[in-house]
């Protein structure tokens with residue numbers, strides 16, 4: 001029974017088999033919602049039609065059952081919610097906070113070397129000189145055909161408090177640049193879809209992997225632009241293999257399926273205190 005205003009979510013992207021890192025994040029999200037006496041939604045992040053597959057959704061449901069994770073209400077499926085993302089796109093466009101970008105990924109890669117060493121987290125910064133003049137968005141009635149980017153303000157420091165990491169700060173133009181909100185193939189970009197959904201669903205705390213810390217800074221800018229209050233944040237440490245490499249969805253030996261099929265109980269392979 002829900003006894004508080006806490007609302008969390010599980011937000012898996014079904015593009016592969018889930019591993020211990022996902023289990024850690026999902027378990028924490030579930031635990032925090034249940035401990036708070038709140039509710040927990042399941043949102044299937046399947047916007048990437050090329051990479052998301054029904055068998056990964058099936059596998060994920062089996063993983064949740066194995067972990068004893070439940071959720072409240074019907075699952076929310078991103079591929080059925082385009083209207084919500086388009087409305088957010090329009091709101092950003094009306095404020096001239098986004099612009100159409102016709103540069104290719106290759107052009108961007110060729111132009112800038114990734115500025116930081118921790119490439120896991122960093123991305124090449126979009127060159128400010130490539131931005132079109134303000135007002136360029138007005139010519140577009142629909143998002144299709146180009147990439148849409150959010151115009152960041154160089155030097156703006158985005159701060160947030162995180163349950164695990166404490167106070168976190170990232171600087172626009174240094175740690176991240178103008179980021180995509182809509183993809184050239186006419187799919188809402190991750191940053192926009194997640195914020196539009198979390199706002200619409202009334203999410204009060206986001207639990208996710210530490211690999212998304214920079215995304216959180218970008219998303220806070222989107223919350224402000226869309227007139228919403230950001231939720232609380234809890235970024236879980238990544239799980240690494242014995243060589244220090246973070247687990248990837250294709251890392252079969254540590255997939256949750258392989259534990260399930262070997263008959264391992266969830267609590268045996270996952271120590272929540274570590």
Ligand code: GLU
Nearest residue numbers: 011012013045194207208
């Ligand atoms: N769907 C994202 C992922 O699997 C997580 C999104 C989020 O928690 O905001 O990495």
